[in-house]
Amino acid sequence: MNKIANRVKQIEAMAQKTGFPVYSEGKNPLVRGKIATPRKELQQASPKLVSLEEAIRQSGLKDGMTISFHHHFRSGDKVINMVVDKLAEMGFKHLHLAASSLIDVHEPLIAHIRNGIISRISTSGLRGALGAAISHGLMDEPVIFRSHGGRAAAIANGELHIDVAFLGAPSCDSLGNACGYAQGENVKSICGSLGYAKVDAQYADKVVIITDSLMPYPNTPNSISERDVDFVVEVDSIGDAAKISSGAIRDSKNPRDLLLAQTAAKVVINGGYFQNGFSIQTGTGGASLAVVKFIREKMIEKNIKASFALGGITTHMVKLHEEGLIERLIDVQSFDRGAAESLINNRMHKEVSANEYASALEIGSAVHWLDMVILSALEVDVNFNANVLVGSDGVIRGAIGGHPDTAADAALSIIVCPLLRGRIPCVVDEVTTLITPGTSVDVIVTDYGVAVNPNRPEIAERLKVAHVNVVQIHDLKEKARKIIGDADPLPFGERTVGIVMSRDGSVMDIVRNIKDK
Amino acid sequence: MEINTASAGTLESGDILVEIIPARQKGIEIILSSAVSHQFGKQIKQVIFQTLSELNVTDATVHATDKGALDCTIRARVTAAVCRATKTDVWK
Known part of the structure; x- marks a missing residue:
């Protein structure tokens, strides 16, 4: 008779031959068992959904490691300052901040550099007081400047290894499907494409999405897939909506x-x-x-x-x-x-x-x-x-x-x-x-x-x-x-503050x- | 030549605001603030000094706030400020 019970010996033999274990209910701890909770309820308690501090702790971030950010929120960005403030509070030191770019709103980084929380920076650019301070010799280590394509290539081939990426997203569900906008839903802000962040999400060891609009699952379309996301952090505000996406740039009359x-x-x-x-x-x-x-x-x-x-x-x-x-x-x-x-x-x-x-x-x-x-x-x-x-x-x-x-x-x-x-x-x-x-x-x-x-x-x-x-x-x-x-020639000193x-x-x-x- | 406080120019990009006040000491004192002072500070002061000299101003303090003005603009603003400061018409 060809019943399962009659095939036990052959199953065991084949398992041995192929090197796989024999099936037994609940044996693999990585596979979750059946849960009867209604899914709306279950999603609220997604294991990825944690506080910023918890996400940092669980990510395994250590002193000297590389953290990354994107600049899709332009001058409306609150994510970089929020995360680095938290890292300072938690006592981290000598971190390498690798952003797709930094702008004038990131001036508070000056204090974090002085206090030894950030000791290296990689970016596409620097503006405002931060750029001026670094030009005047704020940092011991020169800033590494890369083009957008150069950064992506360096991340992909491992030259720029990211330990933990902190990526702001205008919409995200509790499992990490993140997007720069939301289809048919009201979100606090939209930035459109998350093109720079997609590279970080793909290659960073750990990825933390920070959002102020937590969406019901599944948040589609998504720029960043839950597959690449380890933690989702809900905050009050990721930035100033009016500055994240401004009105159309006016036609020049000049x-x-x-x-x-x-x-x-x-x-x-x-x-x-x-x-x-x-x-x-x-x-x-x-x-x-x-x-x-x-x-x-x-x-x-x-x-x-x-x-x-x-x-x-x-x-x-x-x-x-x-x-x-x-x-x-x-x-x-x-x-x-x-x-x-x-x-x-x-x-x-x-x-x-x-x-x-x-x-x-x-x-x-x-x-x-x-x-x-x-x-x-x-x-x-x-x-x-x-x-x-x-x-x-x-x-x-x-x-x-x-x-x-x-x-x-x-x-x-x-x-x-x-x-x-x-x-x-x-x-x-x-x-x-x-x-x-x-x-x-x-x-x-x-x-x-x-x-x-x-x-x-x-x-x-x-x-x-x-x-x-x-x-x-x-x-x-x-x-x-x-x-x-x-x-007249510019009064340059002898120190290197940037590497292009x-x-x-x-x-x-x-x-x-x-x-x- | 009697100098009263007077000014000419604006803080618009490409312009220079020139303020002339009675000299605090003998001679001409130029206090320049300019975004391009590293590269052109000397040249800007030279143009201001020369324009004042041509207008026979020997004692004055000049506050110049430069927004990237060209030499011709600097000369025009200094000349206008001197006209106002001395209540004379230099074009005669």
């Missing part, structure tokens, strides 16, 4: 911005890549946004459609998408409320992780499939190098962002910057700090003419044919010098401390 934008649009249209199915990324500066407006007119006139727009997505790009001019949006960071809402409403608006966005080590990274990128810069030099990190006063005040990633990978990279900002020359002999190497910058658009990298003579030819005012980069530099004179990593994982440049005169 005539110089408009002139720059008009010229940049001419470069886009005549550079050789403006054809059906092209792809594009733009920044959020006044001129960059205005470029979109001018390109839009030409797209309608010539019946040209773009296959995708990439990057930090803005309401401007969303409008073109909704008009049918751009088929898809690929979004690592939603820059304003309109972009965040589009991610909720538009099916062709895709969220990507920083890895898929811009990692040099990822075959499929979207920047590699980009025709054109329009960037800004604090300074460019006669070798087409660009600086977006250190101000002309020698103080760290910017962020690398995706600048070197997009410039290196796009078929045509365009930097738009005025010749002068007040008394600051933007075209100089040599950039204060090297962020994006000149080999990856193709065209520099200024209000006094357009300079084309000598590596790209074909672009210069196309632009000349289209009556773009193509000039020599040295002439631009000379023009700036004539107007404002020669600058190239997107390929090598050291590109260093930033020295600045002394007050």
